[in-house]
Amino acid sequence: MNPTATGSLMDNEFQREVDEDLNDNSHEPATKGDIRNLALRVELRFTKLESSIDQRFTKLESSIDQRFTKLDSSINQRYAEIDNRFTTFDASIKEYVYKLGWKFFAATVGTMGVMFTVFGMFITSSLK
Numbered sequence: 001m002n003p004t005a006t007g008s009l010m011d012n013e014f015q016r017e018v019d020e021d022l023n024d025n026s027h028e029p030a031t032k033g034d035i036r037n038l039a040l041r042v043e044l045r046f047t048k049l050e051s052s053i054d055q056r057f058t059k060l061e062s063s064i065d066q067r068f069t070k071l072d073s074s075i076n077q078r079y080a081e082i083d084n085r086f087t088t089f090d091a092s093i094k095e096y097v098y099k100l101g102w103k104f105f106a107a108t109v110g111t112m113g114v115m116f117t118v119f120g121m122f123i124t125s126s127l128k
Contacts, residue, residue: 030038
C-alpha cells in the first residue's frame with residue numbers, strides 16, 4: 001500500500017486502515033510498517049487540522065474585508081455629508097456678508113447724505 005498519492009495523503013481510505021491496525025489489540029512488537037502507519041496517521045491529522053485552520057482564517061479574513069469595505073463606504077458617505085454641509089454653510093456666509101455689505105454701504109451713504117444736508121443747512125444758516 002502506498003499511503004501517499006502525488007504528495008498528498010489519501011484521506012478516508014488510509015484513515016480506516018490505520019484505525020483497524022491500532023484497534024487490533026495485538027501484543028506483537030511494532031514493525032517499521034506499523035510505525036510508518038502511525039507517523040502517517042499523525043501527519044494526516046495535522047494536515048486536516050492545518051486545512052481547517054486555513055479555512056477558518058480565510059472566512060475570518062473575508063468577514064474582516066467585508067466589514068472594512070462597509071466601514072469605508074460609511075466613512076465616505078459621512079465625509080460627503082459633512083462636505084455638503086460646509087459647502088452650504090460657506091455659501092450662506094458669503095450671501096450674508098454680501099447682503100450685509102450692501103446694507104452697510106447703503107447705511108453709510110445715507111448717513112453721509114444726512115450729514116451733508118445738516119452741514120449744508122449749518123453753512124447756509126451761518127452765512128445769513
